[in-house]
Amino acid sequence: GAVVSQHPSWVICKSGTSVKIECRSLDFQATTMFWYRQFPKQSLMLMATSNEGSKATYEQGVEKDKFLINHASLTLSTLTVTSAHPEDSSFYICSASGGRSGLARGGRETQYFGPGTRLLVL
C-alpha cells in the first residue's frame, strides 16, 4: 500500500517552455501533497505544501508564479514549471500523506514519495 507515482520520469525541454509534472497517490487518498527539489549530492528542499482544494503554501524563496501547483483531487497534484530556464534543471520529487491509518504501516503522518522527475532545460 501507499504507492505514489510521478509522470513523466524524464523531461528534456527548450528554454522558455512550460513543463507539467503529475503526482498521483495510487492506492490511498492524500489530504496533503508536498513538492521537493533535489540537487546532486544534496538533501531535499521543500518547495511547497498543497492540500486538496486549497491554494498551495510555498516555502520562502520559491516563486509561486514560476512553480504553479494544483491539487485538484485527493489523488492528484500537479507542478508546472513555467517558462523553464536552465537553472530550473533539477530532480523534482513529490510526496503524499494522509492515508487512513492501517492502510500503510507508516500511518497518516508519513510521507510516501514518488519516483521523481528529472528535468533538463536546454
Added chain:
Amino acid sequence: AQKVTQAQTEISVVEKEDVTLDCVYETRDTTYYLFWYKQPPSGELVFLIRRNSFDEQNEISGRYSWNFQKSTSSFNFTITASQVVDSAVYFCALSEKGGKLIFGQGTELSVKP
C-alpha cells in the same frame, strides 16, 4: 529552530560488516515524529520507519534496527551484515506540526563486495 544532523557524509564498508548511521535532531516540540528514508541510485525515496516522540522502544526489522534515545536526541540506524543492495543515500527526517519534514543532509553508504 528544528534541525536534523547527519554528521557522516559518506560511509564505506565491506559486505557483511555492521554499520551504524547517526542522526541527531533538535526540536522544541514535545510531540514529533522521526523518520528514516532510503534513496537508492534510482532516486525514489523509500520509507523505512516512523517513530513518534512518545515511543522510545527500539525496533528491529530483519537486518535493520533503530535506536531512539530522547536523552541524547538521537535516532540511529544500524544495518547488520550489510549487503551490496544496501548501498544508497539514507536520510533521517523530523516532522514538524503540519507535517513538513526537515531532512538531514543524508549519509551515502557504499557497501563493497
